[in-house]
Amino acid sequence: MSEVLVLVDHVDGAVKKPTYELLTIAARLGEPSAVYIGGAEKADAVAGAVSRYGAQKVYVVDDAEIKGYLVAPKAEALQQLVERTSPAAVLLPSSLEGKEVAARLAIKIESGLITDAVDVRAGDGGPVTTQSVFAGSYSVTAKVTRGTPIITVKPNSAAPEEAEGAATVEPVTVTVSDAAKGAQIVASQPRQASGRPELTEAAIVVSGGRGTGGDFQGVEGLADALGAAVGASRAAVDSGWKPHTFQVGQTGKTVSPQLYVANGISGAIQHRAGMQTSKTIVAVNKDDEAPIFELVDFGVVGDLHAVLPAATEQINARK
Amino acid sequence: MNIVVCVKHVPDSTADRHFEDDLTVDRVGVDGLLSELDEYAVEQALQLKEKAGDDTTVTALCVGPEKAVDAVRKALQMGVDKGVLVSDEAIAGSDYIATSLVLAKAVEKIGAESRVDLVMCGMASTDAAGSVVPAMLAERLGLPQVTMASVVEAQGDQVRIKRDGDAATEVVGATMPLVMSVTDQSGEARYPSFKGIMAAKKKPMATYSLADLGVDPGQVGLSVAWTVVEDATARPPRSAGEIVKDEDGSGATALTEFLAAKKFI
Ligand SMILES: Cc1cc2nc3c(=O)[nH]c(=O)nc-3n(C[C@H](O)[C@H](O)[C@H](O)COP(=O)(O)OP(=O)(O)OC[C@H]3O[C@@H](n4cnc5c(N)ncnc54)[C@H](O)[C@@H]3O)c2cc1C
Numbered sequence: 001m002s003e004v005l006v007l008v009d010h011v012d013g014a015v016k017k018p019t020y021e022l023l024t025i026a027a028r029l030g031e032p033s034a035v036y037i038g039g040a041e042k043a044d045a046v047a048g049a050v051s052r053y054g055a056q057k058v059y060v061v062d063d064a065e066i067k068g069y070l071v072a073p074k075a076e077a078l079q080q081l082v083e084r085t086s087p088a089a090v091l092l093p094s095s096l097e098g099k100e101v102a103a104r105l106a107i108k109i110e111s112g113l114i115t116d117a118v119d120v121r122a123g124d125g126g127p128v129t130t131q132s133v134f135a136g137s138y139s140v141t142a143k144v145t146r147g148t149p150i151i152t153v154k155p156n157s158a159a160p161e162e163a164e165g166a167a168t169v170e171p172v173t174v175t176v177s178d179a180a181k182g183a184q185i186v187a188s189q190p191r192q193a194s195g196r197p198e199l200t201e202a203a204i205v206v207s208g209g210r211g212t213g214g215d216f217q218g219v220e221g222l223a224d225a226l227g228a229a230v231g232a233s234r235a236a237v238d239s240g241w242k243p244h245t246f247q248v249g250q251t252g253k254t255v256s257p258q259l260y261v262a263n264g265i266s267g268a269i270q271h272r273a274g275m276q277t278s279k280t281i282v283a284v285n286k287d288d289e290a291p292i293f294e295l296v297d298f299g300v301v302g303d304l305h306a307v308l309p310a311a312t313e314q315i316n317a318r319k
Numbered sequence: 320m321n322i323v324v325c326v327k328h329v330p331d332s333t334a335d336r337h338f339e340d341d342l343t344v345d346r347v348g349v350d351g352l353l354s355e356l357d358e359y360a361v362e363q364a365l366q367l368k369e370k371a372g373d374d375t376t377v378t379a380l381c382v383g384p385e386k387a388v389d390a391v392r393k394a395l396q397m398g399v400d401k402g403v404l405v406s407d408e409a410i411a412g413s414d415y416i417a418t419s420l421v422l423a424k425a426v427e428k429i430g431a432e433s434r435v436d437l438v439m440c441g442m443a444s445t446d447a448a449g450s451v452v453p454a455m456l457a458e459r460l461g462l463p464q465v466t467m468a469s470v471v472e473a474q475g476d477q478v479r480i481k482r483d484g485d486a487a488t489e490v491v492g493a494t495m496p497l498v499m500s501v502t503d504q505s506g507e508a509r510y511p512s513f514k515g516i517m518a519a520k521k522k523p524m525a526t527y528s529l530a531d532l533g534v535d536p537g538q539v540g541l542s543v544a545w546t547v548v549e550d551a552t553a554r555p556p557r558s559a560g561e562i563v564k565d566e567d568g569s570g571a572t573a574l575t576e577f578l579a580a581k582k583f584i
Contacts, residue, residue, distance in 0.1 A: 113545070141549045141551075144545060183463040270332075295557055
C-alpha cells in the first residue's frame, strides 16, 4: 500500500487535533506517514502522539535553519519528501500556512491541488474530495487528475479514530534554497491561551455579534457552561470588542462544530460562509426577521442579555 | 516603484451563484463585480504610491472573460494608473494552477519594460476562497511571498507586514521584488470619487490574449485542469427550525431543554 503524507499541525511540538483527523483520513487512502517539520528534540513526543492515530512512519525535518522563514522552505522540504516516497497523496491542514505550503508544492511537483475539503474518501482514480462552496450553499465533489493529489482539509472534517501505528522515526535532511528564505519572520507574538478550546477545533462554538453591544459576559458565560469556544462576527471585531482571531466568517475562521450558537448576529452571507456547515445551529436574536433564523435548528427571539445568563444558570444547575 | 495589483471579477456573493452544465462557475449569467477582498489590495497599492510620492505606477491586472473588464474599470476608478485584462476563450474553466500561470506571464510582460517590484493580491477571492493564488504566483515568479498582511509598510525596497498567522501574530520582512496579499483588516478601501470615475475613462487599458503572453492555449482551460469537479449539488435548504419567543424567561428554559435534548449538556 502506498504511503500518504500528512503534514503535522503543531505548535512547538505539541500536536494539534487536525493532525489526527488528517491521519484518520490518510488511513482511508493508504498508509499514513506523518511529516513533522519542527524542533528535532520534540520528535519522539510527536511520534508518540501520532502513533496513536495510525502513523506508520514519522519523517522528521529539523526546522532549526528554516523556522525563521515563511512558507517557502516547508514547500521545498515536502517536495523532497514527495520525490523520495512517491506517496499516493499529500494531506495538509487547511490553515493559512497549510494552504500556502500546498500551493507552492503543487507548482513544484506539477500536481493538482484541492483546498478546504470537508471530506475525503478513496475513489477509483484516487481520492475524491467534498468541498462546501458559495457560503455553504453548494456541495462539490472533485478529484485530482494530474500528479500526486495534494489536498488541504478543514478542521472537524473527520472524527479522529485511534489506531496503533509503528510511528518509526526517520530523520530527513533537506536542502533549502536561498530563494526560499526571502520572507523572514522578524518578530512573532504567540497567541495567548484563552483556557477555552480553539475556535476551529471546538465541538461547540458560542459567538457574539453587534447585538452584544460589546458586553460579551453572557456569551462567555454560556460558552463556559457548554465547554465551548468563543467566536465573534466582524461587526464585533471591527468594534474592537474581540481580536480578529475570534472572527468567524469569510475573512475570519471557518468553523464546523457540532453546535454553533449565534447571539446578536444577523446572519450576513459573509458570516454564514464561516459557520453554515455546523451540524446544529442555534440563534438568539431580538429581531424575529433576522436572516440567521433561516438557518437555525432552534431559535429564541429575545434579548440576549436576558436569555443567555438565565440559560447559563439553568445549564449549570443541570450539570 | 512598479506595482501590479491582481483583481478578480467574481459573481456577486449576494446574488444566486450557481454552476454551469460543465460544472464550472457561471461567470456570465450572474452579475459580477470586482472581488471585494481585492479592493483592499488596490487600496494598499494606492497608499504605497501616495507615500512613495515618486513616479510609482500601479497597474490593475485581471484574468477573465470580456465582462471582467468591469473589475479593472473599478480599480481604475479607485485610482490605479493602468489596466490590463487577459482574456481568451481558452482560459475558461482554468483552475488555480492555470490561472496562476497566466497571471505570472502577464506580470512578466508588464515587467518587460521596467521591473515589477510588488505584485499585490487580496487575501482570497469571494467565490473560490482558496487563498492559494498569491503563493502560486510567488512560486512561479521565483519571488518571496509576504501574505495575509493586516499592516503594510514599505521603506525603499524593504517591506514589512503584520500577519495574523495560525498560531502567532508575526512581523514578516522581505526585499522587493515580492508578492504580497492583504487582508480586510488592512484598512477600508476607498470609494471611487466622481473625479476618479471621469479620469478612469482616459486611463490606458490593454487587453492581451494568450498569444500576446506566449502561453500555449493547451496549457490552460477546463480540459487540461489538474483537478476535475465531478459533481456540484445545491445543499437542501436547512429544514425550518423551531423558533420560540422569549417571554418572562421562557426562552432560556426552552433553549436549555433543546440543548439537553440534543445532549449538549
Ligand atoms: C468583504 C467582507 C468580508 C466580511 N467578512 C465577514 C466575516 O468574516 N465575518 C462576519 O461576521 N462578517 C463579515 N463581514 C460583515 C458582514 O457583512 C456583516 O456586516 C456582519 O457579519 C454583521 O455582524 P453582526 O451580525 O454582528 O451585526 P448586525 O448585522 O448589525 O446584526 C446585529 C444583530 O444583533 C441583533 N441584536 C441587537 N441587539 C440585540 C439584543 N440585545 N439581543 C439579541 N439580539 C440583538 C439585531 O437584531 C441584529 O440581527 C464581511 C463583509 C465584507 C464586505
